[in-house]
Amino acid sequence: MSYPEDVFSRVEEGVAIFSRHPIVSHSYILLSRELSDQGDTHQRICLHAEIETPQLQKVHVFNTHLPLSETARNRNVQEIWSFIQTHPKPWILMGDMNAEPHSKAMLFLSGLETIGDVTTKGFQDVWTALNPEPRPGSPGAYGENEARDSGLTFNTLEDQLVKRIDYLFVALDGTAEIEAVDLIDDGIRQQEVTSDHLGVSVTLNATKREQRNEI
Numbered sequence: 001m002s003y004p005e006d007v008f009s010r011v012e013e014g015v016a017i018f019s020r021h022p023i024v025s026h027s028y029i030l031l032s033r034e035l036s037d038q039g040d041t042h043q044r045i046c047l048h049a050e051i052e053t054p055q056l057q058k059v060h061v062f063n064t065h066l067p068l069s070e071t072a073r074n075r076n077v078q079e080i081w082s083f084i085q086t087h088p089k090p091w092i093l094m095g096d097m098n099a100e101p102h103s104k105a106m107l108f109l110s111g112l113e114t115i116g117d118v119t120t121k122g123f124q125d126v127w128t129a130l131n132p133e134p135r136p137g138s139p140g141a142y143g144e145n146e147a148r149d150s151g152l153t154f155n156t157l158e159d160q161l162v163k164r165i166d167y168l169f170v171a172l173d174g175t176a177e178i179e180a181v182d183l184i185d186d187g188i189r190q191q192e193v194t195s196d197h198l199g200v201s202v203t204l205n206a207t208k209r210e211q212r213n214e215i
Contacts, residue, residue: 011041011042011043012042012043013042013043013044013045013065014045015045015047015063015064015065015095016047016063017047017049017061017063019049019051019061021051021052021053021054022051022052023049023050023051024050024051024052024058025049025050026047026048026049026050027048028045028046028047028048029045029046029079029080029083030043030044030045031043031044031045031046031064031076031079031080032075032076032079033067033072034069034071034072034075037067037069037071037072038069039067039068039069039070039071039072040067040068040069040071040072042067044064044065044066044067044076045064046062046063046064046079046080046083047062047063047064048060048061048062048083048087049061050087055176055204055205055206056090056175056176056204056206058088059090059091059092060084060087060088060089060090060091060092061091061092061093061094062080062083062084062091062092062093062094063093063094063095064076064080064093064094064095064097065095065096065098066095066096066097066098066099066105067098068098070099070103070104070105073097073098073099073103073105074104074105074108074115076105077105077108077109077115078108078115078116078118080093081108081109081118081120089122089171089172089173089175090170090171090172090173090175090176091122091123091169091170091171092168092169092170093109093123093167093168093169093170094167094168094169094200095166095167096165096166096197097165097166097167098165099165100136100163100164100165101125101128101133101164106125106167108120109123109125109167109169110123110124110125110169111123122171122173123169123170123171124169124170124171124172124178125167125168125169126167126168126169126170126178126181126200126202127151127164127167127168127181127200129178129181130178130180130181131150131151131181132149132151133151133164134148134149134150134151134152134164135149136152136162136163136164137152137160137161137162137163138162148160148161150183151164151183152164152198153165153166153183153197153198153199153200154166154196154197154198155196155197156188156189156190156193156195156196156197156198157189157190157191157193157196158189158190159189159190161198165197166197166198166199166200167200168181168200168201168202170202170204172204175206176204176205176206177204177205177206178202178203178204179203179204179205180202180203181200181201181202181203182200182201182202182203183198183199183200183201184198184199184200184201185198185199
C-alpha cells in the first residue's frame with residue numbers, strides 16, 4: 001500500500017469557538033482518517049462548547065472542518081452525529097464541510113440520507129430554512145452578466161462564487177425559532193480577501209416561541 005508523502009507527519013486541522021456568553025464546558029473528538037486516502041491526510045476534529053445563553057439557557061455548539069475526500073466525509077459525519085447525541089439539545093453544528101448540498105454527507109446531516117444504517121433526526125440547514133437553494137456556478141448555470149444567487153460561500157479568490165459548502169445546522173427542539181440568516185461578506189474578491197469562504201450567521205429568537213406558546 002502506498003501513502004502520500006509526509007502523511008505520517010499528522011498535519012493538524014484547528015477550529016475555534018468564540019462566545020460573548022460564558023462557555024461552561026468544552027470537549028472535542030478526533031475524527032478518523034484513512035492514511036491511504038490523499039483527500040484525508042489531515043487530522044481533523046469536532047470541537048464542542050457548552051454555552052450559557054440568556055434566552056436558550058445552555059446550548060451545545062459544535063464546529064468542524066471536513067476533509068476533501070467524499071469517503072472520509074461520509075465516515076466523519078457519522079462520528080460527529082454520534083458525538084452530538086451524547087449532549088442534550090439545543091444543538092448548533094457549523095463548519096466548512098467541503099461538500100455541496102446534494103452530497104451524501106450533507107443530506108445525512110439534514111436527515112434525508114442514511115449512511116451505515118444511521119439516519120439523523122432534528123437538524124435544520126438554516127440557509128434553506130429561510131431561503132431557496134442557490135444554483136451552483138457550474139458552466140451554463142448563469143448568463144454572462146447574471147448575478148449569482150445568494151447563499152453561495154466559496155471561492156472568494158475568484159471573481160464569482162461557485163459553491164455552497166459552509167453550513168449552520170440547528171436542532172432547537174422547540175426552544176426557539178430561526179429568525180434570520182445572513183452571509184458574512186465584505187464584498188472583496190481575489191487576492192486581498194480575509195478568507196476564501198464567506199461566513200454564515202443565524203439569529204435565533206426564543207421570545208417568539210414563548211409568545212406563540214402563550215397564545
